[in-house]
Amino acid sequence: xxxxxxxxxxxxxxxxxxxxxxxxxxxxxxxxxxxxxxxxxxxxxxxxxxxxxxxxxxxxxxxxxxxxxxxxxxxxxxxxxxxxxxxxxxxxxxxxxxxxxxxxxxxxxxxxxxxxxxxxxxxxxxxxxxxxxxxxxxxxxxxxxxx
Amino acid sequence: xxxxxxxxxxxxxxxxxxxxxxxxxxxxxxxxxxxxxxxxxxxxxxxxxxxxxxxxxxxxxxxxxxxxxxxxxxxxxxxxxxxxxxxxxxxxxxxxxxxxxxxxxxxxxxxxxxxxxxxxxxxxxxxxxxxxxxxxxxxxxxxxxxxxxxxxxxxxxxxxxxxxxxxxxxxxxxxxxxxxxxxxxxxxxxxxxxxxxxxxxxxxxxxxxxxxxxxxxxxxxxxxxxxxxxxxxxxxxxxxxxxxxxxxxxxxxxxxxxxxxxxxxxxxxxxxxxxxxxxxxxxxxxxxxxxxxxxxxxxxxxxxxxxxxxxxxxxxxxxxxxxxxxxxxxxxxxxxxxxxxxxxxxxxxxxxxxxxxxxxxxxxxxxxxxxxxxxxxxxxx
Ligand SMILES: [Zn+2]
Numbered sequence: 001x002x003x004x005x006x007x008x009x010x011x012x013x014x015x016x017x018x019x020x021x022x023x024x025x026x027x028x029x030x031x032x033x034x035x036x037x038x039x040x041x042x043x044x045x046x047x048x049x050x051x052x053x054x055x056x057x058x059x060x061x062x063x064x065x066x067x068x069x070x071x072x073x074x075x076x077x078x079x080x081x082x083x084x085x086x087x088x089x090x091x092x093x094x095x096x097x098x099x100x101x102x103x104x105x106x107x108x109x110x111x112x113x114x115x116x117x118x119x120x121x122x123x124x125x126x127x128x129x130x131x132x133x134x135x136x137x138x139x140x141x142x143x144x145x146x147x
Numbered sequence: 148x149x150x151x152x153x154x155x156x157x158x159x160x161x162x163x164x165x166x167x168x169x170x171x172x173x174x175x176x177x178x179x180x181x182x183x184x185x186x187x188x189x190x191x192x193x194x195x196x197x198x199x200x201x202x203x204x205x206x207x208x209x210x211x212x213x214x215x216x217x218x219x220x221x222x223x224x225x226x227x228x229x230x231x232x233x234x235x236x237x238x239x240x241x242x243x244x245x246x247x248x249x250x251x252x253x254x255x256x257x258x259x260x261x262x263x264x265x266x267x268x269x270x271x272x273x274x275x276x277x278x279x280x281x282x283x284x285x286x287x288x289x290x291x292x293x294x295x296x297x298x299x300x301x302x303x304x305x306x307x308x309x310x311x312x313x314x315x316x317x318x319x320x321x322x323x324x325x326x327x328x329x330x331x332x333x334x335x336x337x338x339x340x341x342x343x344x345x346x347x348x349x350x351x352x353x354x355x356x357x358x359x360x361x362x363x364x365x366x367x368x369x370x371x372x373x374x375x376x377x378x379x380x381x382x383x384x385x386x387x388x389x390x391x392x393x394x395x396x397x398x399x400x401x402x403x404x405x406x407x408x409x410x411x412x413x414x415x416x417x418x419x420x421x422x423x424x425x426x427x428x429x430x431x432x433x434x435x436x437x438x439x440x441x442x443x444x445x446x447x448x449x450x451x452x453x454x455x456x457x458x459x460x461x462x463x464x465x466x467x468x469x470x471x472x473x474x475x476x477x478x479x480x481x482x483x484x485x486x487x488x489x490x491x492x493x494x495x496x497x498x499x500x501x502x503x504x505x506x507x508x509x510x511x512x513x514x515x516x517x518x519x520x521x522x523x524x525x526x527x528x
Contacts, residue, residue: 004168011204020274049392051275057387077297077395079289080343085280087265096281098290098391107391109281109290117343122297 024052027066033136037128039104041067049106070102071128072147080117093117099126099144114145152238153368153375154360154526156184157487161324161356161475164259169203172254174215176359180250181217184361184371188217191361193246197226197233197253197479201269204260216252216359229253229427230358231482231512231522235381237362247364253480254357258324263353267516272388282390285350287516289342291395292432296344298396301435301450306349307332308453309431313467314348316460317474319499322488324475325352348473351429356477358484376490379507380414380525382407390517398440400521401511405441408509412525417442421525422504423465423492425485426511429472433518434458437511438466441523460500468492468500482512482522493528 024040028051031038040052044059048067056063078097083089095112097120112120113129125147134140158180165172181187194216196209205211209225216223226233230253237249257266267284271277296303314330317323327334330348338347361371368375384403386393393399405417414420424443428434435449443464444452452458458466467473469488472481489508491497497505507527514520 004166004171009204011201018274057389057392077290077294079286079293079345080340081281081286081289082340082342085265085268085283085286087262096286096290098294098395105392106389109279109391111281122293 021054023054023064024049027052029136029138032140033134035071035130035134035140037069037071037101039067039069041065047105048103050101050104050108067103069104071130073099073101073104073126075120075122075124075126076100076107077122078112078120095120097126097144110141110144112145113143150242150244151365152241152378153363153365153372154486154490155363155368155371155375156180157358157360157490158183159322159356159358159484159487161322161354161477161484162258163324163352163354165256165355166259169212169254169256170215172256172357173212173252176254176357177216177250177252180359180361186371188221191217191248191250192221193237193240193249194218194221194223195226195233195237195249195251196223197228197230197251197483198255199227199479201266202255202257202260202478216250222246228514228520229482229512229522230480230484231427231486231510231524232383232514234360234362234483234486235383235522235524238378238381241362241364247367249362250359251362251483252357252359253483255477255479256355257478258353258355270515282516284516285345286342287390288350288430288433289345290390291436291517292344292430294395295397295432295436299447299449303344304332305435305450305453306344306346306431307335308450309434310335310348310473312453312459313431313434313471313473316468316500317470320470320474323470324354324356326474345430349431351472351476354475354477356475356484357480358487360483360487374494376493377527378524379527380408380410380412381523382411383520383522385520388515388519393517395517398437398518398521400518401437401440401513401523404521404523405509408523408525414525417509418444418464421464421507421509423468423502424509424511425469425471425489426467427472427481427485427513428467429476429481431473434466434471437518438464441509441511443509460502465502468497468502470500482510485510485512486524486526489526493526
């Protein structure tokens with residue numbers, strides 16, 4: 001349109017500082033060094049979350065009961081991506097499942113390896129592939145691989 | 148409801164790129180609507196605007212958009228969620244007796260302005276999901292699609308059937324942004340995967356657009372329109388943010404929002420009593436998923452319903468006879484455009500896409516990843 005012209009603009013939003021709820025994440029990281037997954041259970045409804053929040057999102061009460069979760073579980077859903085989240089093409093298709101770990105009610109997302117894209121299916125049994133050397137960081141849990 | 152609310156008129160715009168400014172789009176929608184009704188802004192006592200700061204590129208975006216809407220020195224508030232929430236909020240002001248005439252206006256220029264689909268990054272939890280670098284609007288929708296297909300044993304071809312039906316309806320609707328001639332399952336199947344199982348033509352097209360609508364009390368409706376469309380019921384529900392805490396194969400938020408709207412409208416058997424539905428389903432799998440959740444299609448029978456043509460314009464439960472969000476989906480305005488499309492049907496003005504039973508309809512709107520929030524209204528003649 002003759003009456004408009006384009007001016008490019010950006011909105012820099014990278015200067016935030018986020019306080020993070022420490023307890024559930026610290027609990028999880030501490031045990032990851034020993035290749036264990038520790039979540040938090042709601043004493044009222046029994047829901048187990050990983051990482052554990054300080055309150056039950058359903059009951060709206062404070063919770064703090066540690067609950068160990070298995071590092072085995074099953075694929076609830078998955079997608080195969082050809083680009084990263086910003087739209088840049090990937091060298092190889094990436095399988096990203098959401099997994100329900102045994103003993104846990106919230107599902108966690110990750111990347112799957114050791115399996116061709118055409119062989120993944122909902123309901124498939126998988127396990128966490130731990131790092132050679134665990135340090136108590138989120139990187140300890142590297143991938144999901146077929147059980 | 149003590150006081151009734153009617154839709155007196157509306158104006159819509161949608162295109163891949165409207166080549167216009169935000170202010171000009173807002174002005175043309177609102178001014179055009181007032182001209183249609185033969186009134187000016189003096190007749191309007193309340194303005195509810197709907198935009199999103201991330202999409203608009205500036206915060207508290209309605210401070211810029213109030214004047215072009217005609218809101219100078221009027222009561223003027225903003226809703227940041229989908230336009231159907233703005234519609235409900237505006238209706239409440241009339242039901243309460245506070246106002247008689249309210250303009251609702253929702254818009255965004257997301258088709259031409261931001262990287263398509265990627266703005267959702269800003270809405271992710273910054274300390275976990277955003278760090279994970281796996282989730283965006285498309286990958287989340289793909290996870291939901293796979294979960295829905297697997298839970299019901301539906302083939303991926305259901306997505307093609309939904310897309311073809313919507314794109315055919317969209318092609319026959321001059322107001323839609325994406326109008327593809329001669330659409331076929333082969334054509335849909337031939338479009339590239341974004342995130343499996345979702346292909347390009349299973350996903351909404353990034354769209355510029357907006358919608359302005361005038362809501363009025365019963366007294367004002369008599370003055371302003373011969374074909375009032377009445378609000379009969381409304382309901383909303385919001386699920387947990389984390390998609391890992393939800394069953395993605397169904398929509399609890401849509402089910403509850405619909406139940407609340409049905410209770411208010413006195414609807415006992417939605418599949419029998421409603422003539423059609425306009426559903427905010429920006430991804431193909433969401434139309435049957437949401438329709439099942441809201442009791443419009445029998446659970447587990449969606450694939451058969453699409454195959455039998457039940458959901459087509461001339462079927463027993465037409466879904467998105469307008470072509471729905473797969474034909475165009477201006478963010479923020481999405482749900483309000485569904486209202487306007489339903490009103491067009493109820494007024495008998497839907498042309499080629501006119502459904503037979505146009506007396507009572509459901510409109511659905513959503514917000515957040517995988518319809519975390521749902522809003523439902525029931526409209527009637
Ligand atoms: Zn609980």
